Amino acid sequence: MQRISIDPITRLEGHGKIEIFLDEEGEVANTYFQIPELRGFERFCVGRPVEEMPLLTNRICGVCPEAHHMALPKRRMQCTT
Amino acid sequence: MSEKPKFAMYWAASCGGCEIAVLNVHEKILDIDANFEIVFWPVAMDAKVKDVEAMPDQSILITLFNGGMRNKENEEMAHLLRRKSQILVAFGSCACEGCIPGLANLSSAQSLFETVYHTPSTENPQGLYPQPQTSMQEGELFIPAFNPVLKTLDQVVAVDYYMPGCPPESHQIAAVIDLLVAVLQGKASLPARGATIGVGMSTVCDECPRTRNVKKIKQFVRIQEMTTIDPQLCLLEQGLPCNGPATRSGCSALCPKASAPCIGCYGPAEGVIDYGARLITAFSSVIDSKDPQEIDRILDGIPDPAGQFYRFSLAKSLLRAGKAAWKVE
Amino acid sequence: MTENFEPMVVGFVCNWCSFRAADMAGTARMKYPANIRLIRTMCSGRVDPTFILKAFASGADGVIVMGCHLGDCHYVEQNYKTMRRINLLRRTLAQLGIEPERLKLVWASAAEGGLLVEHFTKFVEEVRALGPLGLPVWAGSEVPATGELKEETA
Numbered sequence: 354m355q356r357i358s359i360d361p362i363t364r365l366e367g368h369g370k371i372e373i374f375l376d377e378e379g380e381v382a383n384t385y386f387q388i389p390e391l392r393g394f395e396r397f398c399v400g401r402p403v404e405e406m407p408l409l410t411n412r413i414c415g416v417c418p419e420a421h422h423m424a425l426p427k428r429r430m431q432c433t434t
Numbered sequence: 435m436s437e438k439p440k441f442a443m444y445w446a447a448s449c450g451g452c453e454i455a456v457l458n459v460h461e462k463i464l465d466i467d468a469n470f471e472i473v474f475w476p477v478a479m480d481a482k483v484k485d486v487e488a489m490p491d492q493s494i495l496i497t498l499f500n501g502g503m504r505n506k507e508n509e510e511m512a513h514l515l516r517r518k519s520q521i522l523v524a525f526g527s528c529a530c531e532g533c534i535p536g537l538a539n540l541s542s543a544q545s546l547f548e549t550v551y552h553t554p555s556t557e558n559p560q561g562l563y564p565q566p567q568t569s570m571q572e573g574e575l576f577i578p579a580f581n582p583v584l585k586t587l588d589q590v591v592a593v594d595y596y597m598p599g600c601p602p603e604s605h606q607i608a609a610v611i612d613l614l615v616a617v618l619q620g621k622a623s624l625p626a627r628g629a630t631i632g633v634g635m636s637t638v639c640d641e642c643p644r645t646r647n648v649k650k651i652k653q654f655v656r657i658q659e660m661t662t663i664d665p666q667l668c669l670l671e672q673g674l675p676c677n678g679p680a681t682r683s684g685c686s687a688l689c690p691k692a693s694a695p696c697i698g699c700y701g702p703a704e705g706v707i708d709y710g711a712r713l714i715t716a717f718s719s720v721i722d723s724k725d726p727q728e729i730d731r732i733l734d735g736i737p738d739p740a741g742q743f744y745r746f747s748l749a750k751s752l753l754r755a756g757k758a759a760w761k762v763e
Numbered sequence: 764m765t766e767n768f769e770p771m772v773v774g775f776v777c778n779w780c781s782f783r784a785a786d787m788a789g790t791a792r793m794k795y796p797a798n799i800r801l802i803r804t805m806c807s808g809r810v811d812p813t814f815i816l817k818a819f820a821s822g823a824d825g826v827i828v829m830g831c832h833l834g835d836c837h838y839v840e841q842n843y844k845t846m847r848r849i850n851l852l853r854r855t856l857a858q859l860g861i862e863p864e865r866l867k868l869v870w871a872s873a874a875e876g877g878l879l880v881e882h883f884t885k886f887v888e889e890v891r892a893l894g895p896l897g898l899p900v901w902a903g904s905e906v907p908a909t910g911e912l913k914e915e916t917a
Contacts, residue, residue, distance in 0.1 A: 354572055363480045366450040368507075374572035382572060389507050389577045391564075392447055393546040395553055397537040401741050404657050408697055408745075412534040415451020415601065540858070589901070711812035714855060718847035724833070724840075729847055739851060740858035752816040753898065757860025760899050 366416045439495035441470035446508035448501030452526035453477045455601035459608045494519040500526040503585040507578035516591040527600035529587040532749025539755035583755045596630040598701035606632035634683030641687040649720035654735030663693045680712040708752045710743035770890040772799045772825045773818040777807040779837035781829035787876035795883040808841025812852045825865045825890035832870040
């Protein structure tokens with residue numbers, strides 16, 4: 354079975370690779386999309402003071418930090434109202 | 435036609451903010467294009483890892499490497515780009531000192547996986563975790579093994595220059611681009627290897643316009659406890675834990691100017707070995723109390739000292755990680 | 764667990780009180796455990812948290828800092844700063860999973876050789892009970908030497 358590797362995927366934010374498997378006719382038998390990255394924000398944000406959250410979560414993504422930053426005050430408002 | 439020197443930029447365990455900071459130099463990006471041949475920059479162009487592997491060693495003049503060393507692929511890319519590059523720059527806080535993802539070093543890799551793959555919004559009924567090797571019907575699939583702690587770039591390969599900041603300010607990046615172009619034209623020379631570039635030589639306090647008096651801190655407050663923030667007075671004197679005293683200058687003190695205490699994203703000032711230790715000593719020196727109980731009360735105003743003092747620099751600190759993560763391969 | 768664990772303890776002693784107390788203990792042939800290696804600074808206020816962290820990072824299982832009694836500091840008030848520093852450092856170490864009991868701050872005057880011996884002996888036993896710190900020697904912490912930068916750039 355022929356195998357085509359696209360590593361890394363480019364021109365977007367983030368890490369990814371794609372493995373494409375071709376059958377004997379050259380048709381795509383299966384494709385796998387893999388994400389070779391993990392930083393663990395879900396874990397290390399736990400235990401930090403609430404006012405730290407926007408500073409931490411906006412480092413999830415440097416292209417869309419504003420979205421992650423604004424999600425925190427909105428969530429906090431939901432918690433306190 | 436003379437060949438332009440080769441330029442590369444790569445991201446390891448990062449957020450992409452450093453790439454955005456480089457693109458935020460606006461028209462100056464044309465100077466990079468005019469003076470360099472960009473051979474590898476995943477966010478911006480479609481070169482593959484195997485293209486880099488095929489290049490002769492030391493054929494890339496300069497590589498800006500951002501992101502921390504979180505898994506084996508990050509380390510392999512660091513080794514690869516070190517071989518292929520004459521100059522390797524640890525670009526941004528992640529590569530220089532671990533940055534925010536370094537806080538994962540307070541937990542074990544096991545607890546990271548347990549949390550990430552069992553969040554309230556994660557559907558994982560079989561309790562699966564990613565494996566370095568998975569057998570599928572068509573063949574074997576590989577993803578990089580996860581390291582027990584996050585490391586900085588210079589804990590894995592030799593680094594030529596450091597450019598800290600989360601992200602490095604675009605005006606500093608523009609200045610470094612100007613320097614590189616001048617070096618190519620023979621009009622300037624690079625600083626000694628191992629230098630930190632794109633930074634000032636002092637601390638954020640020197641760039642901060644606020645009025646500073648002799649410090650006699652009677653309390654630390656959390657920012658949401660402040661009803662008003664005096665726009666002229668030093669934030670530390672108002673009780674806000676501001677990391678300015680130990681943080682390297684170069685960012686032009688953007689945060690304190692906006693009444694946000696410095697969080698320390700530009701890394702340690704010149705000559706500082708352990709950033710958190712310097713902040714601990716700075717804060718301790720200016721607390722105005724001799725009574726142990728009062729001191730305890732004042733220090734209770736910093737509920738998360740590890741996060742406050744090692745927010746960006748845990749991976750580069752002397753201890754590097756909390757005990758939960760002390761498992762070496 | 765290691766039955767024959769001998770704690771490695773670093774002791775920071777200030778020149779004017781505690782080091783003289785250590786001297787006095789030596790002159791009077793008072794014994795204290797050899798587990799403690801002393802480092803003399805001019806004042807306990809000179810003990811930067813960096814030194815303490817470096818001690819732990821280099822293999823110490825415990826660190827003891829000894830200074831002049833409060834109010835008796837040779838440099839007037841610096842031991843109060845030491846008190847605040849050690850407090851804040853212990854809080855930070857606790858979050859890093861290092862028992863705050865591994866870092867101790869005690870006071871002794873130059874005449875109190877006996878008290879110094881008492882403090883040191885007690886602390887070694889406290890660290891022995893805590894067990895080895897167990898900090899790994901980080902693999903790859905030595906950065907390899909860089910190659911020479913090529914002169915030709917274009």
